[in-house]
Amino acid sequence: MSDHDQLLVIVDPVARRSDGESVRIAKDVLSAGAEAKICLPDTPEEFVRALQRRGSRRPVVxxxxxxxxxxxxxxxxxxxxxxxxxxxxPIGAPETLRTAYALGVPPGPVAAARAVLDGSVRHLDLLVDDSDGVVLGHLRLPAVSAPAAPAPSVWGTCRSLVRTLVRPAPVVPGARTHRLRVEADGVLLADVGAPVAGVSVRSVGGAAEVTVHPPVAPPHQATARVLTVSGPDFRYRADGHVTGPVRRRTWTVRASAWGLTLPREEAGA
Structure with missing residues (x-):
């Protein structure tokens, strides 16, 4: 990277409040390796305005x-x-950085800042929905977890054992099911008449890899460029965040739609 490269370093207000020391370290490394303009927005709106006014500077978040x-x-x-x-x-608790780490961003302010200075751009796919929302990593539908069964007491375990010895054990219900219609490039993968346990989606090689999880049968997969899910009001989890409820949503894969600077050994992976 040239010493003349200009960076716009935008410090998210949550990062500044949660880990000021990591922010300071990252700023020092970036400023030592390039001409860096530091922006310290106090709100998400100021964050957006700073990015809009980046000019020719390369944005670093x-x-x-x-x-x-x-x-x-x-x-x-x-x-x-x-x-x-x-x-x-990446600055924040590990659970708030799962998408970044999955994309190949190195943990720690020093390693990540050095990757900004010395890395190369990897072009990544993007899932774009019909409300102009985007998904960087994984998509799961619906955003509902099956309730955890209470841990059996010793007495309850003994009674269950006795019942099992006397007669066959009843079938234990599986995961909570959902009535969703799932279409991949117009091909019907699931319909509301045959409930599913869930659907997971990730972009791979310019296409969406769609996995439908039936309640008891093994999951089955398909690849598509366009995915449409509809049904009774449902929420979905995209990049770890819940959105909805909606009754219908369509996602389209945009191959190599955006670039992220990663360490050189990761950029070619």
């Missing part, structure tokens, strides 16, 4: 998955995503 998603969403909606490679220095 210091924050968690939500901050990265905010930046990608803004650039997508302004139709500037293809020409603005992003960089991320």
């Amino acid at each position: 210091l924050g968690d998955d939500r901050a990265l998603l905010r930046a990608v969403t803004l650039l997508h909606r302004e139709r500037e995503l293809a020409g603005a490679a992003l960089s991320l220095v």
Whole structure:
């Protein structure tokens, strides 16, 4: 990376409040390796305005998955995503950085800042829905977990054992089921008449890999460019965040739609 490369370092306000020391370290490393303009927005709205005014500077976000998603969403909606490679220095609790780590961003402010300076851009797929929302990593439908069964007491276990010895044990209900209609490139994978335990989606090689999980049978997969899910009001979990309820949503894969700076050994993976 040239010493003349100019960076716009946007520090997410949540990152600044939660881990000021990591923010300071990342800023020092970036400023030592490039000409860096530091922006310290206090609200998500100021974060957006800072990104909009980046000019020719390369944007670097210091924050968690939500901050990265905010930046990608803004650039997508302004139709500037293809020409603005992003960089991320992950700052936050591990559970708020699962998407970033899955994409290949190294943990720790020093390693991540060095990747910003010395790495290369990897072009990644994007799932875009019909409300102009985006998904960077995984999508799960619906965003509902089966309730955990209470742990049996010793007395309850003994009674269950006696019942089992006297007569066959009853069938234990499986996971909670949902009535969803799932279409992949127009091909029907599931319908409301045959409930499913859930659906998971991820983009792979320019297509969506769709996995339908029946209540008892093994899951089955399909690949598609366009996925449509409909049914009674449902919520979905995209990049770890819940959205909805909706009755119908369509996602389209945009191959190599955005660029993220990663370490060189990761960029070619």
